[in-house]
Amino acid sequence: MSDVIQADKLRLLIERIERLEEEKKGIADDVKDVYGEAKGQGYDVKTMRKVVALRKLDKHVRDEADAMMDIYRTALGLT
Amino acid sequence: MSDVIQADKLRLLIERIERLEEEKKGIADDVKDVYGEAKGQGYDVKTMRKVVALRKLDKHVRDEADAMMDIYRTALGLT
Amino acid sequence: MSDVIQADKLRLLIERIERLEEEKKGIADDVKDVYGEAKGQGYDVKTMRKVVALRKLDKHVRDEADAMMDIYRTALGLT
Amino acid sequence: MSDVIQADKLRLLIERIERLEEEKKGIADDVKDVYGEAKGQGYDVKTMRKVVALRKLDKHVRDEADAMMDIYRTALGLT
Numbered sequence: 001m002s003d004v005i006q007a008d009k010l011r012l013l014i015e016r017i018e019r020l021e022e023e024k025k026g027i028a029d030d031v032k033d034v035y036g037e038a039k040g041q042g043y044d045v046k047t048m049r050k051v052v053a054l055r056k057l058d059k060h061v062r063d064e065a066d067a068m069m070d071i072y073r074t075a076l077g078l079t
Numbered sequence: 080m081s082d083v084i085q086a087d088k089l090r091l092l093i094e095r096i097e098r099l100e101e102e103k104k105g106i107a108d109d110v111k112d113v114y115g116e117a118k119g120q121g122y123d124v125k126t127m128r129k130v131v132a133l134r135k136l137d138k139h140v141r142d143e144a145d146a147m148m149d150i151y152r153t154a155l156g157l158t
Numbered sequence: 159m160s161d162v163i164q165a166d167k168l169r170l171l172i173e174r175i176e177r178l179e180e181e182k183k184g185i186a187d188d189v190k191d192v193y194g195e196a197k198g199q200g201y202d203v204k205t206m207r208k209v210v211a212l213r214k215l216d217k218h219v220r221d222e223a224d225a226m227m228d229i230y231r232t233a234l235g236l237t
Numbered sequence: 238m239s240d241v242i243q244a245d246k247l248r249l250l251i252e253r254i255e256r257l258e259e260e261k262k263g264i265a266d267d268v269k270d271v272y273g274e275a276k277g278q279g280y281d282v283k284t285m286r287k288v289v290a291l292r293k294l295d296k297h298v299r300d301e302a303d304a305m306m307d308i309y310r311t312a313l314g315l316t
Contacts, residue, residue, distance in 0.1 A: 005121075005122070005308060005309070005312055007312035007313065009120065010117075010122060010127075010309065010312055010313065011312075011313060013113060013116070013117045013120075013122065013127070014127065014130060014131060014134070014313065016113050017110055017113050017114070017127070017131055018131060018134070020106050020109050020110045020113065021110065021131070023106050024103055024106045024107060024110070027099050027102050027103045027106065028103060030099050031096055031099045031100065031103070034092060034095050034096050034099065035096070037092070038089075038092045041088065041092075042084075043084070043089060043092065044226050044230075046223075047223070047226045047227055047230050048089075048092070048093065048096070048230070050227060050230075051093060051227075051230050051231065051234060051236065052093060052096055052097060052100070054231070054236055055093070055097070055234070055236065062236070065204075065205070068202050068205045069205055069208060069209075071242060072202075072205050072206070072208075072209050072242070072247065073209065073212070075242055075244035075247055075248075076209060076213070076244065076247065076248060076251065078209065078212055078213065078220070084229060084230070084233055086233035086234065089230065089233055089234065090233075090234060093234065123305050123309075125302075126302070126305040126306055126309050127309070129306060129309075130306075130309050130310065130313060130315065133310070133315055134313070134315065141315070144283075144284070147281050147284045148284055148287060148288075150163060151163070151168065151281075151284050151285070151287075151288050152288065152291070154163055154165035154168055154169075155165065155168065155169060155172065155288060155292070157288065157291055157292065157299070163279075163280070167278065168275075168280060168285075171271060171274070171275045171278075171280065171285070172285065172288060172289060172292070174271050175268055175271050175272070175285070175289055176289060176292070178264050178267050178268045178271065179268065179289070181264050182261055182264040182265060182268070185257050185260050185261040185264065186261060188257050189254055189257045189258065189261070192250060192253050192254050192257065193254070195250070196247075196250045199246065199250075200242075201242070201247060201250065206247075206250070206251065206254070209251060210251060210254055210255060210258070213251070213255070
């Protein structure tokens with residue numbers, strides 16, 4: 001990149017990124033609100049987060065991870 | 080929370096979170112795309128990210144951080 | 159902090175931090191090596207990391223988390 | 238990995254990792270202490286962290302990053 005850059009083009013790119021980051025932050029706050037709502041209704045947020053992560057996995061991947069954990073936990077007396 | 084939880088309410092909350100997380104991921108991908116576009120036009124992504132972070136700061140905060148860095152860099156011969 | 163700082167004292171502090179960070183990185187590499195060794199012997203690193211995390215918890219905390227997960231997984235058909 | 242794993246070997250590996258993680262945490266605490274000490278002497282921790290990061294870079298890399306930042310900051314009126 002030469003020492004001279006097109007400031008206006010750079011500014012437009014930066015502003016697009018900032019608008020998207022703003023939007024993303026808004027949604028992250030919405031997620032926090034839903035977890036807050038759930039907590040208010042007595043649900044456990046930590047467990048909900050683990051369940052959200054689990055639901056991203058295919059069933060066979062989940063089952064295999066469960067089976068592996070059982071073997072390791074049993075072997076180490078963590079049952 | 081009693082051992083019995085309202086599964087349907089939990090499912091609705093989880094699904095709301097999943098939709099929001101999906102939306103957030105979509106926007107994160109859009110941000111990546113803009114940086115990719117900028118890179119394609121010869122801009123330096125790393126520097127752009129630093130500039131985006133800087134622009135979040137109030138001018139006086141930014142100026143103070145700059146002044147501090149100058150003092151420390153000079154003291155340690157990092158100029 | 160006045161514009162004049164005691165450069166030598168700052169340098170000593172920075173160098174102490176750097177030595178500690180170096181040491182910390184060395185140990186992090188050792189941890190990686192042990193996981194690599196375990197992988198070479200057929201153990202599953204991902205499961206090992208989860209087990210290491212689990213072992214940090216008191217048994218009653220672990221048991222409660224397990225019970226909660228069972229309730230939530232059953233409620234959402236993730237069994 | 239067969240359903241039967243050598244529990245004793247797994248335990249030894251896990252315990253080695255735990256000892257190393259413990260050691261690593263101890264050093265991380267030492268780093269925090271040094272920053273605390275520096276803060277007590279009036280140094281700015283945030284700036285110190287940036288300087289520690291900068292000192293990891295080769296001079297020419299640092300100079301190029303500085304030059305790039307100057308160009309971008311000037312272009313966007315962040316001077």
